[in-house]
Amino acid sequence: xxxxxxxxxEGGAAASARDDRREASAAEAxxxxxxxxxxxxxxxxxxxxxxxxxxxxxERLVGIDRxxxxxxxxDLEMHEVDIRRNKAEGxxxxxxxxxxxxMGIMHDPRMSTExxxxxxxxGTTRVLDYCVRHGVRKVVVLSSANVYGPxxxxxxxxxEDSPLMASQRFSEMRDLIAVDMYAQSFFYRHPExxxxxxxxxxxxxxxxxxxxxxxxxxxxPWALMGFDPMVQLIHVEDACRAMAAAxxxxxxxxxxxxxxxxxxxxxILRELGRDPVPVPHVIARPLxxxxxxxxxxxxxxxxxDYLQWGCTVDGSRFVKDTGYAPRHTLKETIHSVVGE
Amino acid sequence: xxxxxxxxxGLRGWTFAMEPEIQERLGRLAAAQNxxxxxxxxxxLEFTVAALAPMVWLYKHYFRVEVEGLEGLPEGRLLLIANHxxxxxxxxxxxxxxxFLHAEPPRAIRAMVExxxxxxxxxxxxxARAGQVVGTPENCRRLLAxxxxxxxxxxxxxxxxxxxxDRYQLQEFGHGFMRLALETDTPVVPxxxxxxxxxxxAFVNVKPLADLxxxxxxxxxxxxxxxxxxxxxxxRFGAPMRFTGRPDDDDEELSQKVKSVKAELQGMxxxxxxxxxxxxx
Numbered sequence: 001x002x003x004x005x006x007x008x009x010e011g012g013a014a015a016s017a018r019d020d021r022r023e024a025s026a027a028e029a030x031x032x033x034x035x036x037x038x039x040x041x042x043x044x045x046x047x048x049x050x051x052x053x054x055x056x057x058x059e060r061l062v063g064i065d066r067x068x069x070x071x072x073x074x075d076l077e078m079h080e081v082d083i084r085r086n087k088a089e090g091x092x093x094x095x096x097x098x099x100x101x102x103m104g105i106m107h108d109p110r111m112s113t114e115x116x117x118x119x120x121x122x123g124t125t126r127v128l129d130y131c132v133r134h135g136v137r138k139v140v141v142l143s144s145a146n147v148y149g150p151x152x153x154x155x156x157x158x159x160e161d162s163p164l165m166a167s168q169r170f171s172e173m174r175d176l177i178a179v180d181m182y183a184q185s186f187f188y189r190h191p192e193x194x195x196x197x198x199x200x201x202x203x204x205x206x207x208x209x210x211x212x213x214x215x216x217x218x219x220x221p222w223a224l225m226g227f228d229p230m231v232q233l234i235h236v237e238d239a240c241r242a243m244a245a246a247x248x249x250x251x252x253x254x255x256x257x258x259x260x261x262x263x264x265x266x267x268i269l270r271e272l273g274r275d276p277v278p279v280p281h282v283i284a285r286p287l288x289x290x291x292x293x294x295x296x297x298x299x300x301x302x303x304x305d306y307l308q309w310g311c312t313v314d315g316s317r318f319v320k321d322t323g324y325a326p327r328h329t330l331k332e333t334i335h336s337v338v339g340e
Numbered sequence: 341x342x343x344x345x346x347x348x349x350g351l352r353g354w355t356f357a358m359e360p361e362i363q364e365r366l367g368r369l370a371a372a373q374n375x376x377x378x379x380x381x382x383x384x385l386e387f388t389v390a391a392l393a394p395m396v397w398l399y400k401h402y403f404r405v406e407v408e409g410l411e412g413l414p415e416g417r418l419l420l421i422a423n424h425x426x427x428x429x430x431x432x433x434x435x436x437x438x439x440f441l442h443a444e445p446p447r448a449i450r451a452m453v454e455x456x457x458x459x460x461x462x463x464x465x466x467x468a469r470a471g472q473v474v475g476t477p478e479n480c481r482r483l484l485a486x487x488x489x490x491x492x493x494x495x496x497x498x499x500x501x502x503x504x505x506d507r508y509q510l511q512e513f514g515h516g517f518m519r520l521a522l523e524t525d526t527p528v529v530p531x532x533x534x535x536x537x538x539x540x541x542a543f544v545n546v547k548p549l550a551d552l553x554x555x556x557x558x559x560x561x562x563x564x565x566x567x568x569x570x571x572x573x574x575x576r577f578g579a580p581m582r583f584t585g586r587p588d589d590d591d592e593e594l595s596q597k598v599k600s601v602k603a604e605l606q607g608m609x610x611x612x613x614x615x616x617x618x619x620x621x
Binding site: 152153154155156157159224225226227228230261262263264267271280281309310329330331 | 374375376377378380381382384455456457458459460461462463464465468469473474476478479482
């Protein structure tokens with residue numbers, strides 16, 4: 001890839017970001033060294049592939065993931081590297097990038113916390129560093145509305161300045177919060193870079209394998225007796241469109257991203273034709289702990305908090321600043337979990 | 341699921357039988373319901389009508405509520421400031437029913453519930469579907485911005501679980517409601533509830549037991565469980581009070597304004613207690 005691209009030239013080119021965008025669709029980027037690429041970490045995951053689909057043809061994409069990208073479009077530049085390795089920096093040095101969308105954050109409840117921490121937190125600090133060193137002017141970090149954590153004393157619509165309490169009860173969330181906070185401090189330390197931290201609500205989709213999607217696909221999901229919190233879901237395509245919207249010049253800051261609205265958990269289960277098993281909350285946690293330890297359930301026990309209390313957020317600031325609006329209705333979003 | 345739906349359907353029928361005009365009033369309640377029948381806060385009008393049935397019965401036949409002053413309510417958002425008593429919050433329910441049945445236009449009130457309520461099974465869901473929300477300032481601000489009617493008991497637990505010997509003595513008021521009133525320019529309407537004190541006179545409050553059960557209080561009443569006696573309720577809505585000033589004023593400034601509301605309410609309570617012919621009728 002264009003070895004003649006010089007990091008120096010990138011600053012000026014970013015000023016005409018709008019032009020770059022138009023050129024990018026022409027696929028054969030001019031050799032003038034214009035920084036027009038959008039790097040995506042974690043592109044090979046299900047969410048990453050969905051994002052690539054949304055942005056492909058609109059931006060010149062540069063994928064970074066240690067996993068291979070199955071079904072990769074031919075004209076998409078892909079680097080199979082671990083973001084923590086020096087090799088990954090090369091992608092930034094030579095990639096002529098104007099933006100990074102960082103969603104190389106993994107949550108696997110079965111992985112050791114050290115592996116998690118190293119990949120998520122160290123990985124994030126590394127890629128953001130590469131951006132500083134190689135003149136990338138826009139950084140979009142995918143966090144999650146889960147950082148606030150479900151709690152009985154939550155307000156119904158948490159704003160972006162609410163404290164990030166999730167790890168208090170769910171230690172596996174520590175990484176996610178660390179990544180979010182690191183991105184925030186990065187925002188302040190590097191005013192020359194437009195940093196956006198996105199905190200979308202539960203992303204659902206047929207191909208998405210996160211806890212909420214998996215839960216909603218269970219034929220007989222647990223429900224906690226007497227609890228029916230309000231839930232916000234976002235269709236995976238809407239989540240991707242939100243990330244695309246965050247690339248717009250001038251957008252910076254921390255944003256909650258919501259889908260088409262709030263609905264009681266019971267209504268979602270009814271809509272999907274599920275037959276929930278009511279479990280008293282006092283026995284649900286120890287029981288799930290046992291099942292999880294025995295590998296009979298893939299849900300770590302603190303996930304039960306989401307069935308008991310709300311963790312719903314106010315996404316109006318993002319709407320105001322970017323004009324983003326979800327395209328999928330509540331019903332479509334709910335049914336997308338099973339691919340309908 | 342099917343059984344619970346039948347029960348809800350039956351309760352709705354009961355409400356409509358007792359108050360046929362509710363159907364028409366429901367239609368006039370401007371609520372932001374989505375296709376699943378809930379508003380963003382989780383208020384479900386269908387559910388509320390069902391939940392209202394026993395409350396409407398209590399309102400009409402048990403507490404035989406007399407209401408005064410509804411015609412003086414200004415339009416738009418309101419902060420209703422009421423005295424709190426009776427161990428169980430029937431006072432809130434009765435104020436709610438009175439506004440649902442008799443206010444013009446009908447209003448579905450939002451009470452700010454204690455933070456421990458969402459941790460209670462069933463109660464939490466019941467409260468949420470009936471439009472009650474956790475009493476955080478953020479929630480309150482949001483609801484007022486949407487022109488809702490909010491009921492606040494500034495005494496909180498101090499009021500509802502006080503002992504019989506302290507009846508009709510307003511306890512210490514929180515300042516939060518005044519901050520919100522100033523911030524959102526909302527009129528404050530004092531609401532005096534007479535009769536709720538006698539529904540469950542508490543003689544002692546067993547603090548250790550309350551702590552053990554993580555409840556705000558554990559009162560011992562004549563009915564042992566705080567089941568209400570059929571005291572007669574009299575609810576009086578006062579004249580709206582408007583305040584101007586900075587919401588981030590010193591506590592000193594704020595407390596002057598809070599005191600004026602408290603004094604007004606205490607006056608209404610005293611007059612109400614004096615004027616009533618009897619506790620039970």
